[in-house]
Amino acid sequence: MDVFVQQLINGLTLGAIYGLIAIGYTMVFGIIGMVNFAHGDVFMVSTFIALIGFLILTTWLGIASVPLALIVVLLVTMPLTALWGWAIERVAYRPLRGSFRLAPLISAIGVSIFLSNFVQVAQGARNKPTPPMLNGGFTLFERDGYAVTLSYKQCLIMAVTVILLAGFWYLVQRTAFGRAQRACEQDRRMAALLGIDVDRTISLTFVLGAALAAVAGVLYLLYYGVVSFSDGFVPGVKAFTAAVLGGIGSLPGAVLGGLIIGLIETFWSAYFSIEYKDVAAFSILAIVLIFMPSGILGRAEVEKV
Amino acid sequence: MSVAGINVLVEETRARQAAAAPLLAVEGVSAYYGSVAALRDVDIAVGEGEIVTLIGANGAGKSTLMMTIFGAPQARTGRIRFAGQDITRLPTHAIARLGIAQSPEGRRVFPRMSVQENLQMGASLHGGRHFAEDLERVCTLFPRLKERLQQRAGTMSGGEQQMLAIARALMSRPRLLLLDEPSLGLAPLVVKQIFGAIRDLNREAGMTIFLVEQNAYHALKLAHRGYVLVNGRVTLSGSGRALLDDPAVKAAYLEGGIVEASTIAEAKA
Numbered sequence A: 001m002d003v004f005v006q007q008l009i010n011g012l013t014l015g016a017i018y019g020l021i022a023i024g025y026t027m028v029f030g031i032i033g034m035v036n037f038a039h040g041d042v043f044m045v046s047t048f049i050a051l052i053g054f055l056i057l058t059t060w061l062g063i064a065s066v067p068l069a070l071i072v073v074l075l076v077t078m079p080l081t082a083l084w085g086w087a088i089e090r091v092a093y094r095p096l097r098g099s100f101r102l103a104p105l106i107s108a109i110g111v112s113i114f115l116s117n118f119v120q121v122a123q124g125a126r127n128k129p130t131p132p133m134l135n136g137g138f139t140l141f142e143r144d145g146y147a148v149t150l151s152y153k154q155c156l157i158m159a160v161t162v163i164l165l166a167g168f169w170y171l172v173q174r175t176a177f178g179r180a181q182r183a184c185e186q187d188r189r190m191a192a193l194l195g196i197d198v199d200r201t202i203s204l205t206f207v208l209g210a211a212l213a214a215v216a217g218v219l220y221l222l223y224y225g226v227v228s229f230s231d232g233f234v235p236g237v238k239a240f241t242a243a244v245l246g247g248i249g250s251l252p253g254a255v256l257g258g259l260i261i262g263l264i265e266t267f268w269s270a271y272f273s274i275e276y277k278d279v280a281a282f283s284i285l286a287i288v289l290i291f292m293p294s295g296i297l298g299r300a301e302v303e304k305v
Numbered sequence B: 001m002s003v004a005g006i007n008v009l010v011e012e013t014r015a016r017q018a019a020a021a022p023l024l025a026v027e028g029v030s031a032y033y034g035s036v037a038a039l040r041d042v043d044i045a046v047g048e049g050e051i052v053t054l055i056g057a058n059g060a061g062k063s064t065l066m067m068t069i070f071g072a073p074q075a076r077t078g079r080i081r082f083a084g085q086d087i088t089r090l091p092t093h094a095i096a097r098l099g100i101a102q103s104p105e106g107r108r109v110f111p112r113m114s115v116q117e118n119l120q121m122g123a124s125l126h127g128g129r130h131f132a133e134d135l136e137r138v139c140t141l142f143p144r145l146k147e148r149l150q151q152r153a154g155t156m157s158g159g160e161q162q163m164l165a166i167a168r169a170l171m172s173r174p175r176l177l178l179l180d181e182p183s184l185g186l187a188p189l190v191v192k193q194i195f196g197a198i199r200d201l202n203r204e205a206g207m208t209i210f211l212v213e214q215n216a217y218h219a220l221k222l223a224h225r226g227y228v229l230v231n232g233r234v235t236l237s238g239s240g241r242a243l244l245d246d247p248a249v250k251a252a253y254l255e256g257g258i259v260e261a262s263t264i265a266e267a268k269a
Helices: A002-032 A037-061 A067-094 A102-123 A153-174 A176-184 A190-195 A198-224 A229-246 A250-269 A274-291 B003-020 B063-070 B092-098 B115-122 B131-141 B142-146 B159-168 B188-205 B216-221 B240-245 B247-254 B261-268
Strands: A138-143 A146-151 B024-033 B036-047 B051-056 B079-083 B101-102 B177-181 B208-213 B223-232 B233-239
Touching: A002 A037, A002 A102, A002 A138, A002 A146, A002 A153, A002 A198, A002 A229, A002 A250, A037 A067, A037 A102, A037 A229, A067 A102, A067 A153, A067 A176, A067 A198, A102 A229, A138 A153, A138 A250, A153 A198, A153 A250, A176 A198, A176 B115, A190 A198, A190 B092, A198 B216, A229 A250, A229 A274, A250 A274, B036 B051, B036 B063, B036 B079, B036 B159, B036 B233, B051 B063, B051 B188, B051 B216, B063 B177, B092 B247, B101 B159, B101 B233, B115 B159, B131 B142, B131 B159, B131 B188, B142 B159, B159 B177, B159 B188, B188 B208, B188 B216, B208 B216, B208 B233, B216 B240, B216 B247, B223 B240, B233 B240, B240 B247
Parallel strands: B051 B208, B051 B223, B101 B177, B177 B208
Antiparallel strands: A138 A146, B024 B036, B024 B079, B223 B233
16 A cells, blocks of 8 residues: 555656647647657756756856755747747748658657757766755655655646646637647648638647647756756657647547556556556556557547538 | 510620629630640629529539639639739739639638637737627628527538538628539538528629539529539529529430530530
8 A cells, every 4th residue: 555655656656648649649730630759858858958957057156955956947948949849830840741642751750869869969968967856755654664755746746747847738628729729730721711820829829739748847856856868758658659649639648648658667667667657557458559549538520621 | 564574674784794894804815734625715794692503514614613703713814803903913912902702613621720710810910900790790690600609610511511612702702702612521501501591692792603503403593693604614604593594404404414514515505
């Protein structure tokens, strides 16, 4: 029971990070029907931007307050990563719109390789550590010498995720931009007939996806304390898996999928074997997709016309 | 002078006004899908306050013309002017922002949005100003929509979706309303309702309307002027009444429409 609660907490934390990344996959797929394979690497780039930001703030400027540093780093990393997302769409995907379906996909794989190699060359191939921040936590209960703890980091990750998701849900469901975005998802040409600048809406979708990935990046750096140029691939694929599992195109689905993948991974590591955690996560994906091809919250492609 | 004579006079004046400073002028426009010509050298004018209709068989290029006005596909030759401004090379959304709205072929309501959200999309040019007032207006025109504001548009009947598509176009307060086959696939009673609404829009609100229809009889009865499109060319034009009485139009579009549409071209040539 103690181990179970502890793993539940750990799994939800990890799942929250996957969920934040997965939203970027699912939104882009929703609006232009393309899997943005570079999204994981955009996430990785954001962890490096955050790392550099932390180092500048703490060592050069001598800011000792961790919460202050964290807020500043978030505020810097989000727009910078969003700029990357915008530029990638503009340079690598938009010129291929209207080309055959595989073209932007191949371009995305190219961007992914470009980003990880660029960071490898510019920042070096070694793992980059940060000094541990926000240590400590609450001890929830203790039995037989096993303490179930909820660390400050985990609290922060979950709180930030919940707040962001609420804000994001509001943006998509209640604002004019969100409506325009959903309209472009459902019928791009009709949206243009109503005066919506479709290219701009697609750009903003990439910008938002990248900004959420940046939040995930900052939290990831904080949680693990170490990043490397190759960290885009595995979390990226896991988040993509989460998006597919939850039903690609569905925002709540992306978050739900992220939580499920995070939980499977941590529980499998705790009870069975840590080496096989990815095998477990992807096997469950395969099984779910065999029985529910459109994912858990995805909609079946039937529509009255 | 007889009433009919006055009517003819009025129609002639209208035609002359339209020719002098039309709100929409399509001049020598050709459009292609790949290398296939869909429109060839089309000239059409719609004057302020008119209902102008374009009739033609399936595949004649009617919907292509509607989309070409919106720049998708762009005209390869010729010019399209709206309120004096050349819009031939503008992107679709910029054309919409000038004050042209379209209820397109197949209605194209956003199926997974509520009726109200669809209408909000129609009003997006105005960013929510006078939304309540305009909502009231379109609900008076189509009372059915008022009962269904929260329903998902994709679950409504064809007639209701058509009403929504027209209402959505009206929400932008357009100067010119393009209607593409509003009667397609609808029950006769609903068709009557929709044509009634179109007439009211023009007569009472002074809306300028360009109407594309296969239902030639209804369209010509309603319209001040009409054009006949055959294989991407305008073969005939005139007042609605004159076209209704034209033997070639009668043969091709009104009496069963069995006669090959190209006979009109031959008859006029």
